[in-house]
Amino acid sequence: MKPKILLVEDNPLNMRLMEMTLGAQNYDLLKATDGQQGFDMAVKERPDLILMDMNLPVMSGFEVAKKLRELPDFRNTPIAGITALAMKGDMEKVLEAGCDVYISKPINTRELPAKIAELLAKGKNESGR
Numbered sequence: 354m355k356p357k358i359l360l361v362e363d364n365p366l367n368m369r370l371m372e373m374t375l376g377a378q379n380y381d382l383l384k385a386t387d388g389q390q391g392f393d394m395a396v397k398e399r400p401d402l403i404l405m406d407m408n409l410p411v412m413s414g415f416e417v418a419k420k421l422r423e424l425p426d427f428r429n430t431p432i433a434g435i436t437a438l439a440m441k442g443d444m445e446k447v448l449e450a451g452c453d454v455y456i457s458k459p460i461n462t463r464e465l466p467a468k469i470a471e472l473l474a475k476g477k478n479e480s481g482r
């Protein structure tokens with residue numbers, strides 16, 4: 354089965370960029386445009402990886418990551434947190450919320466596919482699937 358990746362991003366241009374970057378890979382891409390929708394879709398669809406903007410309407414990416422990590426099913430699901438924030442300490446905040454990695458905006462489309470493949474492999478090992 355194709356790995357299922359949930360993209361959570363409220364900015365249409367960034368969403369399109371992620372879709373185009375990952376669309377060439379053999380992935381099943383799901384999309385959500387706010388934090389609540391992202392959380393609900395994650396619980397319903399059980400994605401293999403979540404690529405999520407941290408600055409989202411309705412519920413922030415920080416809240417979504419924290420809430421997901423409280424659920425046993427999401428203890429090992431790789432979550433990549435995307436943020437344009439460049440202040441010192443922001444990377445730590447993203448990791449503290451429960452994300453495995455920090456990806457800064459603008460997204461480096463040349464590096465993203467390898468990062469995603471690496472995270473998927475890591476998630477597979479940790480979940481024992």
Ligand code: MN
Nearest residue numbers: 363406408409
């Ligand atoms: Mn945003």
